[in-house]
Amino acid sequence: xxxxxxxxxxxxxxxxxxxxxxxxxxxxxxxxxxxxxxxxxxxxxxxxxxxxxxxxxxxxxxxxxxxxxxxxxxxxxxxxxxxxxxxxxxxxxxxxxxxxxxxxxxxxxxxxxxxxxxxxxxxxxxxxxxxxxxxxxxxxxxxxxxxxxxxxxxxxxxxxxxxxxxxxxxxxxxxxxxxxxxxxxxxxxxxxxxxxxxxxxxxxxxxxxxxxxxxxxxxxxxxxxxxxxxxxxxxxxxxxxxxxxxxxxxxxxxxxxxxxxxxxxxxxxxxxxxxxxxxxxxxxxxxxxxxxxxxxxxxxxxxxxxxxxxxxxxxxxxxxxxxxxxxxxxxxxxxxxxxxxxxxxxxxxxxxxxxxxxxxxxxxxxxxxxxxxxxxxxxxxxxxxxxxxxxxxxxxxxxxxxxxxxxxxxxxxxxxxxxxxxxxxxxxxxxxxxxxxxxxxx
Numbered sequence: 001x002x003x004x005x006x007x008x009x010x011x012x013x014x015x016x017x018x019x020x021x022x023x024x025x026x027x028x029x030x031x032x033x034x035x036x037x038x039x040x041x042x043x044x045x046x047x048x049x050x051x052x053x054x055x056x057x058x059x060x061x062x063x064x065x066x067x068x069x070x071x072x073x074x075x076x077x078x079x080x081x082x083x084x085x086x087x088x089x090x091x092x093x094x095x096x097x098x099x100x101x102x103x104x105x106x107x108x109x110x111x112x113x114x115x116x117x118x119x120x121x122x123x124x125x126x127x128x129x130x131x132x133x134x135x136x137x138x139x140x141x142x143x144x145x146x147x148x149x150x151x152x153x154x155x156x157x158x159x160x161x162x163x164x165x166x167x168x169x170x171x172x173x174x175x176x177x178x179x180x181x182x183x184x185x186x187x188x189x190x191x192x193x194x195x196x197x198x199x200x201x202x203x204x205x206x207x208x209x210x211x212x213x214x215x216x217x218x219x220x221x222x223x224x225x226x227x228x229x230x231x232x233x234x235x236x237x238x239x240x241x242x243x244x245x246x247x248x249x250x251x252x253x254x255x256x257x258x259x260x261x262x263x264x265x266x267x268x269x270x271x272x273x274x275x276x277x278x279x280x281x282x283x284x285x286x287x288x289x290x291x292x293x294x295x296x297x298x299x300x301x302x303x304x305x306x307x308x309x310x311x312x313x314x315x316x317x318x319x320x321x322x323x324x325x326x327x328x329x330x331x332x333x334x335x336x337x338x339x340x341x342x343x344x345x346x347x348x349x350x351x352x353x354x355x356x357x358x359x360x361x362x363x364x365x366x367x368x369x370x371x372x373x374x375x376x377x378x379x380x381x382x383x384x385x386x387x388x389x390x391x392x393x394x395x396x397x398x399x400x401x402x403x404x405x406x407x408x409x410x411x412x413x414x415x416x417x418x419x420x421x422x423x424x425x426x427x428x429x430x431x432x433x434x435x436x437x438x439x440x441x442x
Contacts, residue, residue: 004033007328008043010074010099012067012090013081016313017104017131018045019056021078021320026058036325037332044070046081046090055313072097076327078320079103088112095119095127100327102320104131110205114218126330128323133206134159134292136315137308138322143213143296150298152214154254156440157294158287159206161310162190162197163229163249165290167275170237171246172288177232189290189311199228200273203251210294211253211271215346219253219271223348227274236435239361239406243387245277246285250440252276255346256353268349275437277359282441352415357386357439360421362405363431366392370429374405377427381420384410402431408439 011022025032025042033039045058046067064070067090071077077094079101081087087108094101096119103109109116109132120127130140134157143152158164162184169180181198184190196202204226211219229249240247253271278285283305287293292310297303309315364370371388378385387408392401409417417436424430 004037004039005332006039006041007036007075007331008073009040009324010043010067010070010077010094011045012071012077012079012087014045014047014054014058014063015080015082016055017316017320018078018080019054019058020313020317021080022058022062023056024317024321032321032325036328038328040076040324040328043074046070068093071099074099075331076324077101078324079105080320081105082107084108084111088116091116091127092119095123095125098123098125100126100128100331102128102131102323102327104129104316104320106132106202106205106209110208110221110224113209113212113220126327128327129209130323131316131319133209134294134306135161135308135310135312136318137292137294137306137310138319139294139306140209140213141322142304142306143210147296147298147301150300152255152296152298154252154297155210155214155294156250156252156254156284157210158248158284158292159210159251159294159310160197160200160203160249161290161292162194163200163203164287164292164310165189166198167229167232167237167247167249168288170232170234171241174234174238176234177230198230200226200249201228203249203273207251207253207271207273210251211269214253214296215255215269217269217346217348219269219348223271225270225272225274225351227272229275231435232275232437233435236361236437239435240277240359240437243277243359243389243406243408244280245359245439246280247275247437248278248284248287249273250276250278250284252440254354256349256355258347258349258353268347268353270349270351270354272351272354277437277439278441284441352413352418354414355411356414357411358383358407358409358417359435359437359439360405360407360409360424361434361436362407362424363434364403364405365429365431366401366403367429370403371405373427373429374407374424377423378407378409378420381423382416383412383420386410404434 071094293307
């Protein structure tokens, strides 16, 4: 029997995911070897604090604070530190020393991915990052490989478990945003500082990665319109439910035709993250709790959905190990690393170019002619109303009646809708615009 070679694996970071990766590499070494064609030896784990408490009991001698030396002697490097530095410098050092790299660092990839891909291509090594988007869900490899012979037209997904849990709590229990966030923090779904999640930054980084793979063009965070869920109220959730919708934070990347410019008729890509109303019968509407799902539309394959656990140490470790085994097999069998498939140059379009349906909530005076004035103003701006519902409210103190209008439009451009809302604010019968949300799948 041929003796298997040994590949040294350096692990950078030992948080929830890193600890589980280390455990699997140690506990399942005998199982992984025949799949890989080599023994995967965990050579060391670089951490900032040697004495920090960890979820998994790991050999003390594996830990070091010298990540630079560790990566120079490795065949494979797993980066799970997060952040930009020192992760970026250590990944570049690993690549330049001939090691293939597996990372889950979506923030780094979204901010500086092109430079890292270019360095990996030059060195003939792999840079793999399945764990950077949607945790355990295998979505990047199907887009990059399985659909490489097709033309993807749109990708939309729930790619942040924290915000999905919060919105699901608000929908199922009627909780206010602050209470749902507190529950997410109590259960460990949200960080003590949840800004990256609730403001949409985490989902935006993932949207940039999905768009880059789907449309073979490099997109970064600057190309992603981002709006979080902090302004979604319990009243918005209740109104959506009454109208047959559910609100989700969606990452959307879609190819759309450019109109009204010198390049009229050409195609561009809109990449955006924002709260979105979905009909309750849409597949993504059924994604509950902290789960993730990505919905892909392609010209030939049609509609595909990938669903599963979007976070957590063990599920995300599964995605990391999948990339690691693939990279190790390439080393064993020989051949160049997989190059980045950015062969196109499709322009990124601003949010104003996007077209969708909209939900608008208005607090208006309860008097004759109000509905006619509003409908006329929408028509003047080229925005067609599909549904208009009115609810009368009486103030208990002043005994004054007002009306709440909930409007759902047909598809319109972002620019036309924004102009319409500004014009509506100027009507003397409008007390306030309470909400403006986009609608997909209707």
